[in-house]
Amino acid sequence: MLPTSFIDRDSTAPPRAEPGQQWWRTAIIYQTYPRSFADSGGDGIGDLPGITARLDHLVELGVDAVWLSPFYPSPQADAGYDVSDYRDVDPIFGSLDDADKLLAAARERGLRVIVDLVPNHTSSEHPWFKAALAAGPGSPERSRYIFRPEKPNNWQSTFGGPAWTQVPDGEWYLHLFDAGQPDLNWDHPEVRAEFRDILRFWLDRGVDGFRVDVAHGLIKQADLADWHYPVEPLTGPATESIRPPMWDQDAVHDVYRDWRRVLEEYPGERILVAEAWVAPSERLAAYVRPDEMHQAFNFEYLEAAWTAAAQHEVITRSLAANAAVGAPTTWVLSNHDVLRHASRLGLPIGSPRPRGIGADDPQPDPVLGLRRARAATLLMLALPGSAYLYQGEELGLPEHTTMPDEARQDPMFRRTQGEQKGRDGCRVPIPWEADAPGYGFGPSGATWLPQPPVFAALALDRQRGVQGSTYEMYRSALRLRAQHQLGAGTLTWADGLDGVLTFQNGSVFVLTNFADTPAALPPGARILISSEPLDSDGKVPTDVTVWAEV
Ligand code: GLC
Numbered sequence: 001m002l003p004t005s006f007i008d009r010d011s012t013a014p015p016r017a018e019p020g021q022q023w024w025r026t027a028i029i030y031q032t033y034p035r036s037f038a039d040s041g042g043d044g045i046g047d048l049p050g051i052t053a054r055l056d057h058l059v060e061l062g063v064d065a066v067w068l069s070p071f072y073p074s075p076q077a078d079a080g081y082d083v084s085d086y087r088d089v090d091p092i093f094g095s096l097d098d099a100d101k102l103l104a105a106a107r108e109r110g111l112r113v114i115v116d117l118v119p120n121h122t123s124s125e126h127p128w129f130k131a132a133l134a135a136g137p138g139s140p141e142r143s144r145y146i147f148r149p150e151k152p153n154n155w156q157s158t159f160g161g162p163a164w165t166q167v168p169d170g171e172w173y174l175h176l177f178d179a180g181q182p183d184l185n186w187d188h189p190e191v192r193a194e195f196r197d198i199l200r201f202w203l204d205r206g207v208d209g210f211r212v213d214v215a216h217g218l219i220k221q222a223d224l225a226d227w228h229y230p231v232e233p234l235t236g237p238a239t240e241s242i243r244p245p246m247w248d249q250d251a252v253h254d255v256y257r258d259w260r261r262v263l264e265e266y267p268g269e270r271i272l273v274a275e276a277w278v279a280p281s282e283r284l285a286a287y288v289r290p291d292e293m294h295q296a297f298n299f300e301y302l303e304a305a306w307t308a309a310a311q312h313e314v315i316t317r318s319l320a321a322n323a324a325v326g327a328p329t330t331w332v333l334s335n336h337d338v339l340r341h342a343s344r345l346g347l348p349i350g351s352p353r354p355r356g357i358g359a360d361d362p363q364p365d366p367v368l369g370l371r372r373a374r375a376a377t378l379l380m381l382a383l384p385g386s387a388y389l390y391q392g393e394e395l396g397l398p399e400h401t402t403m404p405d406e407a408r409q410d411p412m413f414r415r416t417q418g419e420q421k422g423r424d425g426c427r428v429p430i431p432w433e434a435d436a437p438g439y440g441f442g443p444s445g446a447t448w449l450p451q452p453p454v455f456a457a458l459a460l461d462r463q464r465g466v467q468g469s470t471y472e473m474y475r476s477a478l479r480l481r482a483q484h485q486l487g488a489g490t491l492t493w494a495d496g497l498d499g500v501l502t503f504q505n506g507s508v509f510v511l512t513n514f515a516d517t518p519a520a521l522p523p524g525a526r527i528l529i530s531s532e533p534l535d536s537d538g539k540v541p542t543d544v545t546v547w548a549e550v
Pocket of ligand 1: 078118337
């Protein structure tokens, strides 16, 4: 049993990697979704002081950095991904002063901080868009957005429905997401200048980097050509020859070269991380060439099927594509846009990725899901490169799959008339204390989305110090990963049986068993950690990952 107060680093510890060591190449970066992490005020919505008060949790867990989803002033048409002022904090999340306090508290603890940047679109309440509406057709104000006198194509919003909305004077504007998120015109020099300035605003306040929202969307094909639906528009095509006209246009890379120059004006190692749903890996790797971004989320990895063959293929391909451009590979299993992996992996293998699950849909198997999620996490944390964790996955939280429709807030639910349940199920407020109202999310017990009853047993205080809990598994894995420098290591595949994935990373041998029968470890293997107990004869059961020294 681990002591419940055990903390790896004391609160004055400096960042783990010294300047010049490129900390981001091996970093574990923890995503907080501010609305749902911790509420300090009692309104049921998480906030920045809530995050600050809980930073020791992240230190105890053993991560290197925290990424904050948007906390800027916003009408919240898309939970803050609709920004009306890029240089302030929405009162529901606190104030600029609270942001500065969070940055200082993180720095004291040796944690880096990455903020979200939303450059593809503003909110329709942004002063620029309001000015564009007021100034009318043909005005310079309109040219910062994508207005047309007629609807020029058949594009659909990622959230459902048309991607064009008509304004009272008859013109149409483009929004690849909600109507409250008009797309900016990135051919306009003022747009480029504004975002350089926004970067500097936050770099001056001391942030360590930016997660760039919809990084593949800024530039649209000049002819705004029609696109052949149905095709999942947010996911890139498998081949280059059928690239949709709204995503992954070559000219977008000029923007990131420009931003890289801005970051390099600053001391320390500040980073850019691309959220780009682009395939194949080689197209994604273009975003992390030496003069562009530092990292890109590896969504092909997130989406890979739970089979030895699919995992082998995606890991091999990702490592090769990133190595070709000298970038670290990243790994991610969950975030605020996808089904939590403890539920996703409890669905039949090969089923299409649902955009949310409701009470009437086929339900994931929670036991199988968590078992596979733990195995997947240990596999991921053994890979060289940098990995992203999403708040609550260290507790093994499942998706809320039976949330009542009345509670849903994702614009995707509304825009598809409920056909897509949307992403609320992975955004539910975190359970900290099993016996407190709202499971300790905030002082009043209020939570902006309802929590499922299963959260009680998974609350942090039920898992802390409990051997075998998912939380202690994450902590041990992160400690061992740092100790054995797995992030900086090299992966060498070992010979495995069918359905068994085996590789060596430095001194650590890793085995994940996807097969129906138990798998044997090499003779003399000394177990470092396993995602579930081994069989009594020392074999590795199905859906289990083991790290060992051989
Ligand atoms: C990104 C965000 C998502 C948001 C969308 C529009 O995909 O991760 O949450 O809805 O961009 O900004």
